[in-house]
Amino acid sequence: MTVLQEFEKHPLAKYLRLERFPHIWCEGCGDGIILNCFVKALDDLGINMDKLVVVSGIGCIGRIAGYIKCDSFHTTHGRPIALATGIKLANPKLTIAVISGDGDLFAIGGNHFIHAARRNVDMTVICSNNFNYGMTGGQFGPTTPLDSYTTTTPYGNIEHPFNLVHLAAAAGAVYVARWTALHVKRLTESIKKALQKKGFKFIEVISPCPEIYGRRNKLGKAIDTMKRYRQICEIRHGYDPAKAEITIEKIIVGEFIDIEKPTYGELLQKQFLTIQKR
Amino acid sequence: MTMHREVLTGKHLMQGDIACAEGAIAAGCKFFAGYPIxxxxxxTERMARRMIEVDGMFVQMEDELASMAAIIGASWAGAKAMTATSGPGFSLMQENIGLAVMTETPCVVVNIMRGAPSTGLPTEGAQQDVMQCKWGSHGDYEIIALAPASVQEMFDLTIECFNFAETYRAPTFLLADGFTGHLWERVVIPSREEIKTVERKKPIVPADKYVPFKPDEDLVPPMACFGEGYRVHVTGLTHDELGYPKTTDPKIQHELVNRLCEKIRKNSDKIIRTYKFMLEDADVAVIAYGIPSRSSLNAVKRAREAGIKAGLLRLITVWPFPEKQVEELSNHVKAIVVPEMNCGQVVREVERVAKETPVHFSSKIGGEPHSPSEIFEVIRRAAKA
Amino acid sequence: MRVEIRIGGFGGQGIIRTGLILATASCVYGDKNAIQTASYGPESRGGRCRSEVIISDEDIDFPKVEHPDILVAMSKEAYLQYVDDLKENGILIVDPDLVPNKRENLKVRMYEVPATKIAEGLGKKIVANVVMIGAFAAITNLFGLEHLKESIRHNVPKAFIKLNLTAFEKGYEYGKSLLKS
Known part of the structure; x- marks a missing residue:
């Protein structure tokens, strides 16, 4: 039996473009787990794959759009949310998921993130946060911890990192959660919840990067990172995202925000009806 | 609100910018994303008011990077889409203009050119972005750009831009100067039936037989949009006909990039529009586009009165460059005059094509278009030389 | 026949609207061609402001005013800046309360229309521009009166149509009286 034939037997195979495999991700990378959780969520919800659009940016996780068997767009660096805004507003019947990395969404694309959250455009944004630019060989990014080593912080990082969940909540996201690649079931449930909820939803996934970031910071193998997640993660639902820290000793995970707020589309529809009546 | 119509048939005094917006609506534009400039x-203001009336979508984005990205997304969601900007915003759009080229996304980008570089002269017109329009994004590509010279053309050519964008699956540009954008002039808007609009070519095969980036004979692939069940993957990376990234095979890059260029070049006869005035017996030909072509028309008339055999070739299509037309002209005139509201952009193309024929350039920057007498003087000098 | 008109004043006087009313009257309600261009400073209110209108029986090629046949000056600055561009024997219309100390040796036909004062008499200073349009129509005889009235109806807010038409009539009467004297 060929590898492909073996793949085809997998219950989730129908959600994937199998001809695109093997994927490009390193051994131990969290991106494959995110893909797994995402398609599991699609399967659990029975999502209509003809009405789902996955949009990604540039970076390792950016390739995910090309692996899922639905309409998908692998955009320019930093622009997936802006492009997804256009898709959603032009065809409100589509379900939109943006899956991208910390650098793509919060450095080069940071402005689009905060404004889409503020507008409350209906989309689910999943960020694979691996603390560095893995694809280009490991440079520091907007989430790299202080003192960490990357190719562009050879003497240690002196820039304070973003707390992504705090940023998302402050910008107006209606659902904000953080998990790690270890929390497969909880992450899947979070994705399901987000996909069913209206408005701008954000899920941060702390993701091991053993080959690039891990190696340079002596974090050991991926399995060591996973073990560490188990030791230091603390689940705190409803916790103040401003205080939801990520440190060497502790990572606060959980669902921090789950509120209701009219979406851009709903407000527009209301306005549309008023104008049509005139 | 009494006017919920898509086509405002009738006679109006309209501003160029507004005529452009109305042209877009008449062409079937259903999505506009923009940023004030x-x-x-x-x-942008007109679209904010009008889109909702015609069941379209208006969104003011956070910047021009986002505006350009949003119209690409909207186009893939099936809408005819447009954005409008000026120089500084146009610079920001270049990144995703390249994405539109690479992903063969029909969309219209309006650039109401103002004085530059940088923030330059916000309220003054210019033609300084003509080369940027052709070469602004990285890499080799061909685009279509039309240059209106009147408010009527702001309306007519915007429709034409949509038709070209949808036909060739390429970003298409309305390259107007700020003077024309802010000009108020009469526009006659025909009835809806009289306006020719083009819809994009759709696949005729079922999803399992559809190869998203496999071109037809005209080099343009039929376009399935998101939500139509074709499950298309779109990427800015070099891709094969299935749309999948192929970044280590030089042959794929060669075929894709050449096709993207050739689909415009090979169809250039269908794209190029010019207007000719008194060229049959001309010794001196003025080649102009946009507002200086109107000064030129007046100057040519004055030259004829003064006994100089002058004529005008007005470029309505600036890109792809009307090489054939300019070459033909250069074979039977003694001199060419090119007035532009920049320091010399299209004149380079004219010189390249005209070869031996002397080309006299007239530059005007600062906001005011050339006066007819300025161009007349250059015609007189060119005739003597 | 091509007629070039320049109207100068400051922002907030309705200078640009004046140009639009004249252009609309000619090319939408009348059968002439018309062009209106405007220029103003970065200030939203109170800065220098200029509107130019070209009216022609033929197609208008060059769309800019070079040497106006008619200048309407609604501020001292506009008067000083533009009066020398006016064609010989051109028509100069000024609001005397806004343009003091006019030069005397000009080869122009000058008419003084206290448009702002007349408008104040109607209770709304803002309609001074329409008073000026009325006077302009009487002095130049370039427009069909009905075309101008239609254009005013089209170009001003609904609630103010009546007031503006009254302003127009007042201006027109004043302009006529100037021609008689």
């Missing part, structure tokens, strides 16, 4: 803001 002088002297293009009036287009």
């Amino acid at each position: 002088t002297p293009a803001t009036e287009i």
